[in-house]
């Protein structure tokens with residue numbers, strides 16, 4: 390097992406830059422997600438890792454080997470990386486076990502060894518009882534698990550996933566997330582997982598690289614990205630919450646309740662302002678008279694109340710016209726007046 394380093398990677402197509410100076414260090418055995426909106430360059434990065442695309446500049450290093458640079462390109466088949474894509478790309482006329490064993494056949498691994506590895510891979514994805522079926526006789530989730538087993542049999546150091554759950558329904562996605570978790574635990578392989586679905590990335594990955602327009606916006610654990618997003622764009626992209634315009638404050642710091650109320654009161658469109666992120670779970674409905682640490686609760690009006698099953702999403706309007714998302718266990722009447730205390734916030738850099 391070896392460290393995977395993306396060092397100042399660049400990729401342009403016909404002079405158009407689509408990946409701009411990406412640097413990441415991925416530790417052996419880590420589960421890393423590349424997350425970002427459509428077109429931000431995620432698949433291109435994965436394709437460069439796989440060796441399907443040469444890099445325009447920078448390098449990809451695995452352990453002590455340089456796999457890609459402007460001068461060097463190790464071909465895909467010599468990288469020993471497993472790959473699972475959105476379309477399962479199974480051979481329709483081959484049984485499950487033949488599909489899974491195909492990469493070993495190509496490598497001319499003897500039959501006894503091949504069968505042992507096929508059996509083990511099918512056990513990991515819990516498809517032992519389906520070994521003789523054809524892909525057409527399987528559900529979407531089962532087909533995806535066959536593709537997963539096939540990516541495993543060569544015992545790769547690194548497995549690359551490109552939106553593997555994109556074609557599955559919500560229920561199946563949850564089950565497959567569990568399969569990925571078990572797969573990672575059992576194999577210990579380094580995983581690079583491309584998705585545009587933030588909840589999928591948050592629930593699976595140890596570290597997430599959030600990308601926008603070919604550039605790395607932030608690299609961190611799911612908890613870091615949620616609690617301390619770098620800028621306004623990322624705060625809007627990860628998790629739910631409200632970005633408020635307040636009196637100017639330095640970026641990248643926690644703001645306590647009393648300071649936050651003061652900054653909201655001090656907001657004026659005529660002055661220099663800052664953006665802060667308030668998560669809905671940090672908003673409490675309180676009595677109008679509930680002074681805490683000498684700061685008064687904020688008056689709000691209910692604009693929307695949406696039932697979400699386990700709770701209600703409440704959209705509130707502050708006196709200065711800005712919007713706040715809060716949660717409530719009970720429904721609230723539209724246009725009714727209330728008071729809230731904001732527990733804390735996080736100050737953001739403005740987008741560059």
Ligand SMILES: Nc1ncnc2c1ncn2[C@@H]1O[C@H](COP(=O)(O)OP(=O)(O)OP(=O)(O)O)[C@@H](O)[C@H]1O
Nearest residue numbers: 402403407425426427428429430431432433434585
């Ligand atoms: N072979 C190619 N030739 C020219 N442009 C390309 C090529 N492959 C990708 N691009 C462009 O590079 C940009 C990034 O594409 P990429 O597929 O990496 O994005 P993505 O983040 O994976 O998007 P999605 O989530 O929609 O798959 C896009 O603007 C795309 O049009």
